[in-house]
Amino acid sequence: MPDFVYLASQSPRRRQLLDQLGVRYLLLLPNEGDDQREDAEAIEEVLPGELPLDYVRRVTGLKLDAAVARLARRGLxxxxxxxxxxxxxMGRRIYGKPVDAQDARRMLSELSGNEHCVLTAVALQAGDARLAALSESRVRFAPMTQAQIDAYVESGEPMGKAGAYGIQGPVAQYVSNLNGSYTGIMGLPLYETAQLLRAAGVIAI
Structure with a gap:
């Protein structure tokens, strides 16, 4: 068994969390050329009536399918x-990555003063075996003023993040309660990820 994994994610937070586990990794990312057939926006599109739990599991599986095909194409x-x-x-409503600043303001205004759910699905392809896990956390935001929301959006941090926020950034000052996995909210739940890596023989103990 190789002493590394391929990480199919552009998120610097996921790289940081794998470093925290002490797991060696190589990035397996789309590039220009033959990988243009991979349409990330299409993969992340919500299907009509799709529940958040089903959505996050499906998207993770599709992303892993694309990464497996990418590895084969490149002969790595x-x-x-x-x-x-x-x-x-929140409930059945899915908050993806904001399309622009106005969308980020809308999301944060709706999350302000309310509790929401953060779902992170993890999947590992090890040979013919596919292992999967799910982390579910609940986060409550204190009420935020419009000025506070505007200042956070203007910082640029909400862009590219589900729900228009990153728990590890300044928005943490508005988190009044958190129940679940902090690393899961960051994007890679270390407990569940370590279990998968251990089952695949990547982590020995």
Whole structure:
């Protein structure tokens, strides 16, 4: 078994969390050329009536499928491939990555003063075996003023993040309660990820 994994994610937070586990990894990311067939926006599109739990599991599986095909196309050495996806939800409503600043303001205004759910699905392809896990956390935001929301959005941090926020950034000052996995909310739940890596023989103990 190789002593590394491929990480199919552009998120610097997921790289940081794998470093925290002491797991060696190589990035397996789309590039220009033959990988243009991979349409990330299409993968992340919510299906009509789709529940948040079903959505995050499906998207993670599709991202892993794309990474497995990418590895084969490039003729790279075989090693486990790790993939993860995070979504924010209130009830049945899914909060993905904001399309612009106005969308980020809308999301944060709706999350302000309310409790929401953060779901992070993790999947690992190890040979013919596919292992999967799910982390579910609940986060409550204190009420935020419009000025506070505007200042956070203007910082640029909400862009590219599910629910328009990153728990590890300044928005943490508005988190009045958190129940679940902090690393799961960041994007890679370390407990669940370590379990998968241990089952695949990447982590020995």
């Amino acid at each position: 050495a075989q090693a486990p491939i790790l993939c993860s996806d995070t979504t924010v939800a």
